[in-house]
Amino acid sequence: MEYKDYYQTIGVPRDATQDDIKRAYRKLARKYHPDVSKEPEAEARFKEIGEAYEVLKDPEKRTAYDRLGTRWKSGQEFQPPPGWDQGFEFHGGGFTEAASQFSSFFESLFGRNQQSHRYRDREFNLHGEDSHARISIALEDSFQGGIRSLTLQHTESGQDGRPLIKERTLKVRIPKGIQQGQHIRLAGQGSPGTGGGKAGDLYLEIVFKPHPLFRVEGKDIFLDLPVAPWEAALGATVAIPTPAGTVDLKIPAGSRSGQKLRLKERGIPGTPSGDLYVVLQIVLPAADSEQARAFYREMEQKLAFNPRAGMSIR
Amino acid sequence: MDYDILHGIVIEESEALSLSELCQICNVEVEWIMALVNEGIFEPAGTRPEDWFFSGVALRRVLVVRHLQRDLDVNLSGAALVLELLEERNALLAKINLY
Known part of the structure; x- marks a missing residue:
């Protein structure tokens, strides 16, 4: 796994105050928020920033992270030193809702968000949650309809209780005439239900890829x-x-x-x-040959043309 | 491999969403949706909450407002303002082809 320099991600020095960190985070979060930003890779950047802030905003996690020392470079191959977190007690509950998507670097240090899903209503206790994803398609797909593949990531508990990132690929029929911003509901493709309950649905928001023409x-x-x-x-x-x-x-x-x-x-x-x-x-046409320039001169002489006639210039 | 191709329903074209369906889809509370309606973020068809119906536009707005609140600590009226400005900006960007 790769080492992540959380200070570099947020853009603050290692001795930044908690207030500095918060300010820097807020600025970046607004800049790269996936619903707001038009920056390329906004969603990936937003996740990285969120992960870095998750660690740096919490003095406990920040101190533990700092104990790894300064000799690591971002992207370098990393294994946590044995016993690095001895003497620290993590109090849990410090995970935000977004914590399910953090990197394996984060999880190797701080474990994983164990918070169970909150259900909106007791009635739906067995019903799996609905999930949301975006799918980008070419404009032509909306004209012809067609089949598009989509790869989704989710985390699952492995046999030893460690989180595993699993990928699954769905093949989805794109209905002819679908528009940007519309949603396709795929019944039963959301989170699995518990206790024999129905799985949730998956909602795909349609985004058109930019077209050159x-x-x-x-x-x-x-x-x-x-x-x-x-x-x-x-x-x-x-x-x-x-x-x-x-x-x-x-x-x-x-x-x-x-x-x-x-x-x-x-x-x-x-x-x-x-x-x-x-x-x-x-x-x-460019006036880049003697012949072309002669044509333009001829137009100038023969056409009584004043493009600024309406401007009453004397 | 035709058997594993998923056929979905386009929400915006096939049906209007009831209040409880909208809550289920977006994992939010009924009261929170009512606050969004009171803020004028979208207008359901129907008079009483029991027979409210929502369009696909409402679905998108609910999701954006929820993200803005969760990620940026924006309050409801702030989120409503951001939403309006975003829609205006996106329309303008589409016009000048920078989209």
Whole structure:
């Protein structure tokens, strides 16, 4: 297992006060909170920060951690020295709700969150808890429907009572027309029930992977389409990509940059389907040859064109 | 290997959630959901709590508020504000393609 430098994770010196640690943690927690953050890897970072804070906020755990000394580097292969925690008594109850996902480094030092599941109501004592996960899919998956695999991690008690991190892979059918932010319920795939009770359900939140061409708003899709000045000015029929394949689009004569063309029901399928909006972006040819520069000069001379006519400049 | 492919239900399209279903799904107390309703974080259909129904949007909001409270110690009105600003920001980001 790898050594983790909790001070480095939170970004404080080893002699930081408890207040410093709390302040640094709060700042990072807001920055990397998975519901708020747009940083890449926010969820993984948030877990690391939470684990580091779990140790450093608690003077008992912090002192024990400090006793490992300063010779370890983050990521280095680590085994706890024999008897390192002698003379310490951990009082338990110091685990927060998030403690189930901590690293094996943490668990080797402090054990594992033994807190039993709290149930909302006695009636549901036998019913397993519902669980939640996110699944990211390509926009195309929503157009075609399909099967996606998803790997989930959970902890189980091994034979000797030590926690084991187990992985399971689910194959899930992605219904055609599903939208970002919607949830798929998989009955019986949550936590197992106790005493013969029903297992909970698993709720998958759909997240679209960023697409290089399309952006999505609800059921509608937007495509920025580069067009040549003569295509916009004179009109043209051009081939454009859509998530369902290539189609021909007629650009009307006299189109302007930023103009939106709507292709009805070419968005995310459904009843009714969303629309596809093509946003025209007029792109200028580079004046990088004598011939091109001659063309531009000719336009300058022959077209009475003032792009700033509406600005009343004298 | 068709036999192990899981077929699910899209919550937002197939059904509205009752108060007790919403609580079960999110592992929260009935009283807490009522506090969210009182804060105006979402509006159930139906007049009395017994016949309240919630949309899929409510499900997402419940989860976000619960995470914000648990992880960042935000109170309910703070969470409601964060939620509104987040939704506004996400819509704007989607518009300028930085999403």
